[in-house]
Amino acid sequence: MSSPTSVKMTPPNYIDPRIRRRYFWMYLLQVWLSLLPTALGIYWIFSPWFNHVLPEPIPILSFSLPELIARVWEYPKWIAIAAIPILMIFLYFITVVTSAMVTKLSIGFLNRLHKPKEGIFYRIPEDKDYLFWNLRNLSRVFLFWVLHSSPSTLLKKYFGYTIFGIPIDRSTVINHTWISPEFVQIGKNVIIGQSASLYSYQVQGNKLLVAQIVIEDNVRIGPQVILLPGIHVKHDTIISGGSFAHPFTCFEENAVYQGGPAQKMEP
Amino acid sequence: MSATTSLEKNKFQPLVSANLPGKPVTYVILFLEFWVTLVLMYWINEGYYSRIFVGRVWTYFLLPLFLYGLVWQFFIISTIITSLVYFILTRIEPPKEGLFDLSSREAQFYFIRFWICFYSLYIARAMPLPWVDMYVFPIFGSHIGKNIVLYDSWIDPEFVDINDNCMISLNTQLISHAIIGDKLYVKKVIIKKSGIAGAGAVIAPGTIVKEGAVLGGACSTLFNQELAPYCIHVGSPANVAIPIKIKKYESEIPTEKLPQPIETPESDKEEKS
Numbered sequence: 001m002s003s004p005t006s007v008k009m010t011p012p013n014y015i016d017p018r019i020r021r022r023y024f025w026m027y028l029l030q031v032w033l034s035l036l037p038t039a040l041g042i043y044w045i046f047s048p049w050f051n052h053v054l055p056e057p058i059p060i061l062s063f064s065l066p067e068l069i070a071r072v073w074e075y076p077k078w079i080a081i082a083a084i085p086i087l088m089i090f091l092y093f094i095t096v097v098t099s100a101m102v103t104k105l106s107i108g109f110l111n112r113l114h115k116p117k118e119g120i121f122y123r124i125p126e127d128k129d130y131l132f133w134n135l136r137n138l139s140r141v142f143l144f145w146v147l148h149s150s151p152s153t154l155l156k157k158y159f160g161y162t163i164f165g166i167p168i169d170r171s172t173v174i175n176h177t178w179i180s181p182e183f184v185q186i187g188k189n190v191i192i193g194q195s196a197s198l199y200s201y202q203v204q205g206n207k208l209l210v211a212q213i214v215i216e217d218n219v220r221i222g223p224q225v226i227l228l229p230g231i232h233v234k235h236d237t238i239i240s241g242g243s244f245a246h247p248f249t250c251f252e253e254n255a256v257y258q259g260g261p262a263q264k265m266e267p
Numbered sequence: 268m269s270a271t272t273s274l275e276k277n278k279f280q281p282l283v284s285a286n287l288p289g290k291p292v293t294y295v296i297l298f299l300e301f302w303v304t305l306v307l308m309y310w311i312n313e314g315y316y317s318r319i320f321v322g323r324v325w326t327y328f329l330l331p332l333f334l335y336g337l338v339w340q341f342f343i344i345s346t347i348i349t350s351l352v353y354f355i356l357t358r359i360e361p362p363k364e365g366l367f368d369l370s371s372r373e374a375q376f377y378f379i380r381f382w383i384c385f386y387s388l389y390i391a392r393a394m395p396l397p398w399v400d401m402y403v404f405p406i407f408g409s410h411i412g413k414n415i416v417l418y419d420s421w422i423d424p425e426f427v428d429i430n431d432n433c434m435i436s437l438n439t440q441l442i443s444h445a446i447i448g449d450k451l452y453v454k455k456v457i458i459k460k461s462g463i464a465g466a467g468a469v470i471a472p473g474t475i476v477k478e479g480a481v482l483g484g485a486c487s488t489l490f491n492q493e494l495a496p497y498c499i500h501v502g503s504p505a506n507v508a509i510p511i512k513i514k515k516y517e518s519e520i521p522t523e524k525l526p527q528p529i530e531t532p533e534s535d536k537e538e539k540s
Contacts, residue, residue, distance in 0.1 A: 085305040089298075151297075151389040153288070173285045176421075191285045194421050194440055220283040223421070223440045224469050224487075241282035241440065242469035242487030242503050256281045259503050260485065265279055 013137040013180060014203065019125050023138060030106060031142050034099035038091055045087050092150060099143045100159040106139045107164065118183060121208045130208055133201075140181055183212040183229075190215055193223030193241060200229050202247060209247070216253075240265075274366075274452070274473075279504060280490050282471050284445045289382040290375065296352060297386050304345045311340070335395075342390055342399070349387040350406045356380055362408065362425055367451045374451040377425075377444065384424035412460075420464075426455040426472075433458050436466040436484070443472050445490070454491065462494075479511070 114132040121130040147156045153175040161168050164181055168174060169188040178197035179186075192198075202209045211230035215221075219233050222241030230248035233239070237251045240258040251257060258265045274280060316333075320326055360376040367373040384407050391400040397418045404411045407424045412431035419437045426443040435441060441464070445452045454473035458464070462476035465484030473491035476482065480494040483501040494500050498508040 081309050082302075082306060084309060085302040088305065089301070151386055173287055175286050175288070191283060191287075191446060193283060193285050194442075195438060220281070220446070222281065222283045222469070223285075223442060224438070224467060238281045238283060240487070241284065241442075241471070242467075242485065258279065258281065265281075 013140070014201070015137050015141075016123065016125065016130075016134050019131060019134040020138060022125070023135060026106070026135070027138055027141060030099070030102050030139060034095065034102045034142065034146075037098050038095045041091050041094060045084075045091070093155075095146055096155055096159050099146050100163055103139050103143045104163060107136055110135055110139070116182065118210050118212060120204075121210070123203070123206050123208050133208070133210065136182065144181075180213075183210060185212065185214045187215055187217035187219065187235070189217055190219045190221070192221045193225065196221050196223060196225040196227075198227045202229050211247070274447075274490050278489070280447065282442070282445055282469065282487065282490070283447075284440075284442045286381050286385070287369075287378050289378050293379050293382045296379075296383060300345060300348050300352065300383075300386065303348055304341060307344055308337070308340060312337070338394070342394055345390055346387055346403060346406070349383060352383055353380065353407060356383065357408075362453075364426065364453050364455060366447075367453070369446070369449055369451055377451065377453065381424065388424060423456075426453060428455060428457045430458060430460045430462075432461040434463045436464060436468070438467050439464045440469045442470060445472050452490075459496075481511070 110132055114128055116132070116136065117129055119129065121127050121133070123130060125131050144160060147160050157168050157174060161174075161179070161181060166179075166181065166184055166186065168186055169190075171189040172186055173191045174186070176194045177192050178195065179192075180198060180200040183200040184198055198213055198215075200210060200213050209229055213227055213229065214232045216233060216235040218236045220238045221227075221233075222239060222243070224242050225239050226244035227233075228245065228247040231245055231251070232249075233251040234253035236254045238256045239245075239251065239262060240256065242260075243258050243262040244260045245251075245257075245262045249262070251262075252264070256265045257263065356376065356379065360372060362377070362380065363373055365373075367377075387406075388400055388403055391403045401411050401415065401417070404422070404424065404427070409425060409427035409429070411427075411429050412433065414432045415429060415435075416433070417429070417435040420435045420439040420441065422435070422441045423443040427441065429435070435458075441456055441458075443454060443456045452472060456470055456472060456474050458476040459478045459480075461479050463481045464470060464476070465482055465486065467485040468482050469487035470476070470482070471488050471490050471492070474488045475493045477494055477496040479497040481499045482488065482494060482505060483499060485503070486501055486505045487503045488494070488500075489504045492505070494505070495508055497511050497513070499511060501507050501509070
């Protein structure tokens with residue numbers, strides 16, 4: 001069990017190596033910014049552990065949080081020890097929040113420079129649409145790595161998608177799936193199975209196709225289903241496990257689909 | 268269409284499966300597990316690490332080994348705690364096969380147990396050695412034989428029986444639970460000796476892969492389907508069987524019952540000859 005390692009990594013977005021090499025500084029800057037509060041927090045919480053390594057603590061952080069807690073409760077030491085797991089979860093949460101904020105800021109900045117668009121673009125860095133599509137994906141890499149490095153699926157739902165304009169309802173289940181974080185629209189009460197992948201882009205020769213995927217309410221999608229750009233799944237449809245479909249197909253409402261390419265079936 | 272009638276053998280029924288979000292109880296249990304694990308680790312290591320580094324500079328070179336050991340310590344302690352929690356949960360509500368409502372007690376306990384198993388298996392999969400999870404599956408009641416490959420695939424934690432010399436390829440989905448309408452269906456998946464599932468295949472609940480049977484890559488099986496021994500099965504759903512022609516096994520293939528194999532087109536035959 002557990003999702004395959006390939007699913008555990010970044011969202012399924014291809015990044016051009018030419019652009020990745022040229023703008024790698026952007027990724028490093030993001031990592032630095034989003035780990036800054038966490039690093040300070042680690043130092044603040046665990047500074048008594050570093051005392052024999054580092055001679056003098058930073059003046060502002062001259063006391064640690066366990067010490068503070070111990071002072072308030074007049075020092076039984078076990079309270080400080082018992083707080084450590086909670087503090088670690090808190091640190092992870094802070095990392096998620098800050099990396100989401102940094103990503104949100106950088107994507108907002110990129111969108112100011114160039115508006116995201118659907119369409120067909122040339123796969124050369126001189127094409128502005130292609131360049132900015134890649135940059136947006138590059139700025140999401142660290143956030144998704146942070147989100148996938150814990151067994152929590154709730155954090156991924158809210159900090160990976162809902163913040164960036166893909167509102168995913170509480171009744172919708174997207175655990176252990178691969179969903180493009182752009183140009184996807186998911187309705188209410190949808191169930192998507194394990195390692196199903198929803199790609200809103202496709203590479204065709206020297207061109208890149210980007211089109212929106214629409215999934216309406218009450219849709220059930222099985223495990224290992226592959227949906228390509230431009231696909232429209234209407235309400236109350238079931239797509240059985242292991243099937244895939246060509247780009248720009250439209251799934252009818254109240255139907256059952258199976259096979260590759262998916263065909264209508266009567267159960 | 269009633270769900271029970273269409274779950275008979277070799278009838279099409281759409282396969283939808285997902286692990287639904289657990290109740291708040293699940294989060295509380297998982298948090299407590301994590302908390303107990305870390306506090307135990309602190310208690311075990313505190314005295315050791317506070318003494319060993321003082322005044323001995325050469326011990327700093329052992330730090331990588333200590334960190335590696337800590338990772339394994341975390342894995343072992345959390346697995347022991349999870350198995351205890353799982354044991355208690357199965358005493359309250361024993362795991363059952365069958366068709367349940369999503370709101371019923373059995374289904375709710377299935378999801379709680381699922382997330383507890385998932386936590387433990389997630390940690391096992393994050394370990395530096397890829398075969399660690401094979402020692403975790405038997406805790407949750409599934410049988411795992413010897414000489415098995417299942418490194419990068421999805422395997423449900425409960426109701427799985429994998430025998431010796433089996434291969435389960437990359438990204439294969441071996442699923443023992445499915446959502447049919449508003450109901451949860453749980454049935455055991457059995458893979459007998461030297462069965463093979465191809466890359467990206469989907470194995471539906473209740474499937475029995477018999478001795479030496481092969482399921483092709485990116486193919487899917489039907490609910491409660493039996494794959495014939497020493498045959499290659501292809502199609503989505505898998506409805507074509509091609510016997511493997513090895514003299515040793517030919518007597519064991521039930522030739523009468525098999526579906527028709529695909530015939531190679533005549534143009535291909537001419538080219539070869």
